Amino acid sequence: MAKAGPRTESGTSRARSADVRDALIAAAIETLAQAGFAGASAREIAARASCSQGLVFYHFGSVNDLLLAALDEVSTRRMDAYRRLVAEATSVTGLADAARSIFIEDLNSGYVRVLVEMITGAQSVPGLGERVAERLAPWRDLAESAVRNALRGSPAARLLPAPEAAHAIVAGFFGLEMLAMLDGDSSAALAVFGRARSLARLLDVLAGVKVPRSRRNDR
Template sequence: MTRKAEARDRILRAVIDTLAAQGFPATTARAIATTGGFAPGVIYYHFDDLDDLFLAAMRHSSDLRMARYLERTDHLDQAAEMLQTLRELYEEDIATGHIAAVQQLVAGAARSSGLAEGVRAEIDRWEEFTEQLIGRFLDGTPLALFIPKREVAMTILAFYLGLEMLAHLDGDRSKGAAIFDSAKRAAAMIDAFLPPADRD
């Protein structure tokens, strides 16, 4: 990696860390620079403005997390195992600051049509990925007749972002764990409809 690429990655990481720790309104060029340990002017050498920087940071973080999700889920063919893996990935999203940063960017996008368009495009990418995961377990089963994959994918993402917002407000992350625990029953039901041995 070149020095320019390393500097760019350092800035993007600082954006995610600042958004996660301080929220969108406080994520100024100065705050980002303080987090990353560089001069504010460095930002504008690599990016046109803050909206350009925010979108680049969201794409960068999403690319890293999407690669991780694909790596961990690509071979799974049992709903219960998939649920456990998604639970572990969700915990990673929390630890890396990704989910908090995305939630802050979604909230902040209301002030800028350009930012909103870019954030929406990234959310769409996650909706498509989630829909594909759902289809892996519903397609070819009786459940596919009753469960709309796209709408369920949108609901899951809304839950994903909303849960982080509520956890940030009250500091209680046990709610997420409780929801994953409850989802185990649904995963077991899906596995019962289509045993792994029958999947081609």
């Protein structure tokens, strides 16, 4: 039986501790997205989490390990939503629509930016690159299965092998995000997605695939 004493009751204290952990991860994501890898110091992150800087090291051991935890959080949080979206895409047009809405969501939430910062920032820290690559693998797999799913049974599959198409799509996400950060504006990226949809639709029509109707009225 638990003996009485100062109120360090296990459930409560564990919950509070986990709260801080979560707050630090959320702050790390926010910091990566707003200040970049170079700006993501223990002090800056702790300030955003409204806790002491020492807790970064208590909970995660090092700043880089916290950043990797943030990357994990971003991955798992989005992966489910994306898997669902992508499963619905059974045509090239559908794939283009899915890619577009994923891009918009992630652009607004800053998640793609987190990936971009981690990929480039990791290059200046020996050994970090590999750990980032591991965490990105599921995203790349998802992109590849999305392409496979969208092209299943389409003659376009011969023109667009899934591995290369997936690689190009992932690269496109990252590159468009970079240009959007540079411009402080994502309208050009959105225009590219719009155009991609038209081309996708053309591919579907040529292949005789039943094509989803446009969501917007682009006559």
